[in-house]
Amino acid sequence: IRYVWDFYYTYRANANWLARLVMPGQMHKMRIWDKCAADRVDYFIANSHYIAQRIKKYYRRDSDVIYPCCHINESPFVEKEDFYLTVGRLTWYKRVDLAVQACTRLGKRLVVIGGGGELDKLKAMAGPTVEFLGGGLSDEEVRSYYLRAKAFLFPGEEDFGITPVEAQSAGTPVLAYGRGGACESVVPGKTGYWFKEQTVESLADCIERFERDGVAYSKEEIREHSRSFSEERFERELKEYCERRMADWQQELLDCSHWEKEELD
Incomplete structure (x- = not known):
């Protein structure tokens, strides 16, 4: 909507x-x-503070933030290879075109995993360093690419964005557009970087900065950070939230009953 x-x-x-x-x-x-x-709606749960602000702006309602969960990649770490990675549906708002054009311009190898209506358009603008693998890979094959990639490119603006967390769970830094939920999952300078504008130039500058400076966190530390978005954490927070709201609702019923009794008296 x-x-x-x-x-x-x-x-x-x-x-x-x-x-x-x-x-x-x-x-x-x-x-x-x-x-x-x-x-x-009685209570709102937002999947990021970014969406909580949108709920406040358009619905004039407060909301509680519970981040979505991601399956943490527990596979042993492997040696990083010299390629960038992007994963997702190839639709216009994902802005995969920025990743394709930036890597083509810089002569950097890019692996694109996913299918969609933009595939032919993206292939037409891609140089020889860009490889399209389609959307038919198994989960294990995708996890393997996450583990081996030097960095993950995330040029779209998403409500939260699961793929940046999946990349970080593989110990892979993320270079993300600095708007939306990625600003809440990627720690600049430590687990990746944000680029300021949704343009080829801004993403290319970010890639060059990453190539020059790297990130402060090791693969192990990046994976540890991704555990903030684990399935166990999500289940615990959602259960605690529902229990708390149910207790609030029961208290409201008691208060209402007490008020009605006083009115009758």
Whole structure:
């Protein structure tokens, strides 16, 4: 639903002609419907502080942040190889085109894992250093690439973003666009870097900085940081949250019953 709110113009610019024709007339109705639905929610859980701010902005409601979980890669570390990696659906808002163009410009090897409607477009702009593996790899094969990559490129703006955490769980630094949930999972200078603008130039500068300075954390320390987003942590926090909210609800019922009794008396 984010295309109804702060991503409207970006989505409309990338939609087909029919969607562009229909969207302006439908947006007001969609916003009213969505706001009415949001008003019926008792409590909000956001998957990042970035989304908590969006909930506050558009719904005027507070929310509690519980980060999503990621399967931590416990495979033994291997020697890093001289290639960059990006993983995900090849759709326009993931901005894989930035990674392809930046690595082509710098002559750096890039491995792209994933399928989608942008594949032909990306292949057309890619140089000889860019390799497309498609989306048919097994989980084990993808984990192997995470382990061997020198760094993971994440040029999109996501609500949270699971793949940067998956990369860090393999001890791999992440070079991410400095907006969205990646700012909450990547520690600049330690587990990776943020680049400021969603442009080829900004990402290329970030890659060159990484090549020059590296990161402060070792592979082991990067993996340890990723445990902040483990499945066990998620289950614990969600359970504690539900128990706390249930206790609040029960207390509200007791208070209401007490108030009604006083009114009758």
